[in-house]
Amino acid sequence: MVYFSTLAGLLGSAALVAAAPTALEQRAACTFTTAAAAKAGKTGCASITLSSIAVPAGTTLDLTGLTAGTKVIFDGTTTFGYEEWSGPLISISGKDITVTGTTGNSLNGGGARWWDGLGSNVSSGKGKVKPKFFYAHSLTGSSSITGLNILNAPVQVISIDASVGLSLNHITIDNSAGDANSLGHNTDAFDIGQSSNIWIQNAIVKNQDDCVAINSGTNITFTGGNCSGGHGLSVGSVGGRSDNTVKDVHFLSSTISKSMNGVRVKTVSGATGSVSGVTYQDITLSGITAYGVVVEQDYQNGSPTGVPTSGVPITGLTLNNVHGTMSGGQSVYILCASCSNWSWTKVAVTGGTVKKTCKGIPSGSGAAC
Numbered sequence: 096m097v098y099f100s101t102l103a104g105l106l107g108s109a110a111l112v113a114a115a116p117t118a119l120e121q122r123a124a125c126t127f128t129t130a131a132a133a134k135a136g137k138t139g140c141a142s143i144t145l146s147s148i149a150v151p152a153g154t155t156l157d158l159t160g161l162t163a164g165t166k167v168i169f170d171g172t173t174t175f176g177y178e179e180w181s182g183p184l185i186s187i188s189g190k191d192i193t194v195t196g197t198t199g200n201s202l203n204g205g206g207a208r209w210w211d212g213l214g215s216n217v218s219s220g221k222g223k224v225k226p227k228f229f230y231a232h233s234l235t236g237s238s239s240i241t242g243l244n245i246l247n248a249p250v251q252v253i254s255i256d257a258s259v260g261l262s263l264n265h266i267t268i269d270n271s272a273g274d275a276n277s278l279g280h281n282t283d284a285f286d287i288g289q290s291s292n293i294w295i296q297n298a299i300v301k302n303q304d305d306c307v308a309i310n311s312g313t314n315i316t317f318t319g320g321n322c323s324g325g326h327g328l329s330v331g332s333v334g335g336r337s338d339n340t341v342k343d344v345h346f347l348s349s350t351i352s353k354s355m356n357g358v359r360v361k362t363v364s365g366a367t368g369s370v371s372g373v374t375y376q377d378i379t380l381s382g383i384t385a386y387g388v389v390v391e392q393d394y395q396n397g398s399p400t401g402v403p404t405s406g407v408p409i410t411g412l413t414l415n416n417v418h419g420t421m422s423g424g425q426s427v428y429i430l431c432a433s434c435s436n437w438s439w440t441k442v443a444v445t446g447g448t449v450k451k452t453c454k455g456i457p458s459g460s461g462a463a464c
């Protein structure tokens with residue numbers, strides 16, 4: 096008895112010692128052609144190739160809880176069945192996850208089936224409930240998403256939440272078909288909350304809402320982006336959520352064209368929180384219809400009240416080399432109750448025809464309306 100159990104123990108230990116250093120390599124390179132198989136098999140794979148998957152209606156392509164170090168490869172065209180539900184259509188989480196796509200990959204949301212001009216404003220019971228597209232939630236360690244081509248998301252596209260240490264490189268989002276008859280709505284490209292050390296570079300976005308919207312988080316960089324058709328590079332609305340701190344954000348070397356806004360920082364009326372250390376540098380604007388640069392502390396239920404409040408101070412706002420042209424609208428608008436320590440240099444936005452009165456501009460900051 097003793098002999099056998101000892102032998103078994105020895106063999107077990109030997110097997111463990113041999114397997115441990117190469118555990119990842121010994122997991123399989125898996126290729127899946129259905130969402131169900133991917134979900135069932137995902138934790139046993141070192142790499143997961145998703146080969147032209149047609150995700151059934153009302154289900155998530157569920158790649159949450161992946162084993163650390165897993166590689167995910169989107170291959171071919173990924174499509175989604177139609178159902179009115181809140182989604183998400185794709186969800187990925189884990190530590191040290193690398194997501195890529197093969198040449199010609201397409202994640203086709205088929206958004207036109209949902210577009211009704213109402214976006215996510217369906218609380219009145221009118222309009223279709225639309226699935227969110229891609230949750231990049233709880234991606235940690237050193238994770239990345241690179242080279243995906245996203246087409247026609249039903250509503251908000253990529254949600255980054257509770258992620259720490261995530262880079263998104265060369266993501267293309269083309270929702271421009273939603274411009275027809277103004278049917279696409281609330282198609283924010285990158286919504287970021289409760290996340291830190293996020294790096295988004297060389298994104299190309301055509302949509303109908305924020306190119307980037309940061310509701311909370313720290314150390315977030317968006318660089319080399321090209322945004323058109325939407326609402327620009329936004330911080331906020333900040334306030335009224337569980338996390339209301341935005342700190343150390345950099346928008347760099349990006350182009351915003353044919354959009355409602357260029358640069359926008361907004362906070363919620365009566366709420367508390369803070370926005371500090373936000374930089375916009377080397378931003379080129381063209382064809383902006385509402386505001387080239389707008390900072391306002393008066394948002395309530397998605398609309399400005401016209402009366403700024405001081406509970407979410409905006410400090411350390413740097414604009415350097417933000418320039419371009421308007422198509423109507425107001426070049427610069429500032430409505431502050433608690434704004435300080437700003438530094439604006441080489442801000443040259445021209446062609447605005449509206450001139451609402453600005454308020455609370457920090458003196459000596461170089462900011463002007």
Ligand SMILES: *[C@@H]1O[C@H](CO)[C@@H](O)[C@H](O)[C@H]1NC(C)=O
Pocket residue numbers: 216219221397
């Ligand atoms: C939402 O829809 C209601 C009517 O259904 C409308 O009054 C309101 O302005 C809409 N809100 C937004 C943000 O579009």
Ligand SMILES: *[C@@H]1O[C@H](CO)[C@@H](O)[C@H](O)[C@H]1NC(C)=O
Pocket residue numbers: 260291292293294314316
């Ligand atoms: C900020 O995030 C980047 C990744 O985007 C990381 O390389 C850098 O170390 C972070 N900085 C701090 C102070 O954590």
Ligand SMILES: *[C@@H]1O[C@H](CO)[C@@H](O)[C@H](O)[C@H]1NC(C)=O
Pocket residue numbers: 299321322323350352
């Ligand atoms: C950026 O967008 C504009 C407008 O769509 C386009 O003319 C330009 O070629 C784009 N640049 C890059 C690098 O994609």
Ligand SMILES: *[C@@H]1O[C@H](CO)[C@@H](O)[C@H](O)[C@H]1NC(C)=O
Pocket residue numbers: 371372373410411412413436
């Ligand atoms: C002012 O803002 C700059 C830029 O964010 C920051 O480095 C500095 O610490 C701030 N100073 C104070 C007194 O808050």
